Amino acid sequence: MTRSHVPCRQKPAAGARGRRTGGWLAPALGLAVLAAPVVARGQTLQEALAQTYANNPTLATARAQLRVVDENVPQALAGWRPTVSVSGSVGYGDGSYRQRSQTAFGQRIGVTTDVERTIGSVQATVTQPLYRGGRTVAATRRAENQVMAQRARLLATEQQVLQDAVTGYVNVIRFQEEVRLNLNNAQVLQRQLDATNERFRVGEITRTDVAQAESRLAGARASRADAEGQLQNSRAVFQRVIGAAPTRLTAPQPLSPAARTNQDAAQVAALNNPAVVAALFDEAAARDFVDVQIGALLPQASLQGQALRSDNQTLPGVRTTGEQIVATVTVPIYQGGAEYAVVRQARQDAARLRQVVDDQRRTASAQAVQAWETLQSTRATVDSVRAQIRASEIALDGVQREAVVGSRTTLDVLNAEQELLNARVSLVRALANVVTASHSLAQAVGRLTARDLRLPVALYDTEAYYKAVRDRWAGLGDYSAPQPVQQ
Template sequence: MLRRLSLALAVASAASGMAWAADAPAGSKTGLVTVYNEAVKNNADLAAARANYGAISEVVPQARAGLLPNLSAGADMTNTDTQVDRSIGDLDSSRSGTSYRASLSQPLFRADRWFQYQAAKATNEQASLALSATEQNLILQSAETYFAVLRAQDTLASTKAEEAAFKRQLDQANERFDVGLSDKTDVLEAQAGYDTSRANRIIAERNVQDAFQALVTLTNNEYAAIEGIQHTLPILVPVPNDAKAWVDTAAQQNLNLQSSNFAVDAAEETLRQRKSGHAPTLDAVAQYQKGDNDSLGFNNSDALSVYDGDAEQTTIGLQLNIPIYSGGLTSSQVREAYQTLTQTEQERESLRRQIVENTRNLHRAVNTDVETVQARKQSIISNQSALEATEIGYQVGTRNIVDVLDAQRQLYSSVRNYNDARYDYIINNLRLKQAAGTLAPSDLDALSSFLKPDYNPDQDFLPPDLAKAAEAQLNGNPEY
């Protein structure tokens, strides 16, 4: 019973030069997993996140260096001229020499550096989880961008079908006007409807191009066509269908929330580091020097005053430093670190609340989508039947052209609403899994099993069993 709708599809498909998916051979169409893999290799945001993690991870060896030995070496070359005025005559002397030295320092007690090292490790873990969250977000972003193209293509297909239907209505209005069965008003109304549908089709064509451009931005690759999703995709409620279970999972596995936990750990260790600025420090030091006696400066010693050859000196000891007052710097840094810790804890709490809210909302959204998809599909059938009845009424004079045009608008609006509900269901499912921290590339693999390589939006944007369902409804069998 969808004879008129099928005819409109055929006319639109033949008349349009913008059938993106139909113009490319099936073998050249790109799938969802391929788009994701290209995004992993070429996405600029992910590459930047990886570089950022590489930079942040260096804080660990930098902090650890403060706990390890410090060894340095050096050399001195000196030339000293001395003139002394004495009562018995002037004394001139010139001395030169070269000396070498090596110094070793090993921290024995440095509480501030130890806590700095612990903070660095927490910061590294935080950065690692933030990178994982970015990688996980790319899964969702790839799906959103991919299905945005399919949504735009299906919208274009329905808009072209609508344009063809209005064009047919305009032709019929002109024919009826020519034989005197209607007045000029019907022609003008039909012309206005056709002009509006044509403008909508032009906008829909641009939206398809914009959607494909978003794929280019995501992957740095251009695609002529992509595989479409079949109408046989199961529309099922979440498993488990319990919002609390999803929230509990999110509290344990959400990557952003885990990252914020390590941010708090890093702030706590930083506060301990600042407080330890009041603590004493103890280092073991050793120094070895060798060189000319003159260059080492031993000639001021009575024991070595007559020795002009090479000399060696070895020093081993402990250095204890007890901070007493630093102008209030340490106390100020403690107060700063305490406020930073408070800020980090509050940010974590805010994030936790947002995640709980998002998880519950997405759980409700998926359940709503399940019912909405079925309701939208039924609305297409009902609107098609209403259009059939309205057209019959128009033919016998009980309905006017405005009623017919409105019925057509309702029909194609219901088509677009149905496809929007399908794609909303897919994306909300993925968003729910991301909120719970369970989203993985395998979820894209599961969706790919329902992709249709030869998908043609102009033919496949409607369920294949829709005509039979409409016929069953008109025959009094709504349970089809």
């Protein structure tokens, strides 16, 4: 009787990191790959992650959002810079004026004169802020902290996208192997049903044995159909996240644990998790916003220079020109109380964000501990299931031999085969869980980035756009041209 088997150990895929563990994961996850010719080179997990990093739209959206937040800095710095404006007017005037004059004979008469004129004026104004109550300094600090928080959010998005890619990649291999195992099981059960029918025709067994074999075959076909459906679903997820349909995938290796113990994982996550970092900068930006609002209660000082020219405003041929420089100081006394409410509101928001920091630290630590424990449990599951497979193979062989001499029934054989199949499917799932759990642990401690994974891809430069626009006084161009940094 033909039975499925667990293939021999494979070498790690080309390009795998030195930090990854040995090739103990490849045996079960690489079953589907063995059917391909040896000369054919499969797609590795690192290649899939590199493609995801370069093409995933969710990641591209997060990068664009960072560029949006980068523009907060030049907006804040504009508080130091002068404003220049030019205004002008042109028009037509028509009127008359009456003037009394005295003739040579001493008589006073009124003389009316019609006046038609073209009216025009132009004025240039330059205003230089001198002191804005400290709002420019506070707004700049706030904008800088917002940029840093958004960079942390970009890392969080990058980690989540790469984790989704790992899950999609591993699921395709997993369900490919489950389809293969269920297809092989259905073929074995079909041959066993044929043999059972022959024995029934010669009277060696009863109709019950045939019905049991038919039932198991129908169940095997249902399991195969379910696995095929799951495989198609995983292929769709793979294409959505990575951006291309899966072809021939190479069995991946798990990452080496990012922490020695669960306590170490919790401590690193509390400091390095991107969600924690983003919360810290959000809280700093909120404190700066308090200073921005307090600035509205402080004096304001500015220097204004004007140059003007006015033609024909009252009479034709009359031109007025002038220049002036004016220093203005404004001291707010009371504006209805709204400014005080805004300050109080900003302080409460900063207090809220301080609690968010603590919440994010606890969440990150809990996720890291959970990921670490999941990784340890899945590794232990792999060892246990492998022992179960060895025992199930021995048991199946013994049941088959005993069934030949009539000491075991058809149901005993079917049960032994099903137990072996279940164990092999469990091994495939456990090995897949080891890979995803190792990457989940890296994500929890903030180490599932393209830089940490050393992906063969040009890294996105988070500072390029910031540097391009920070000190720019004018310009409407698009400064988001790709400026990668190859590490």
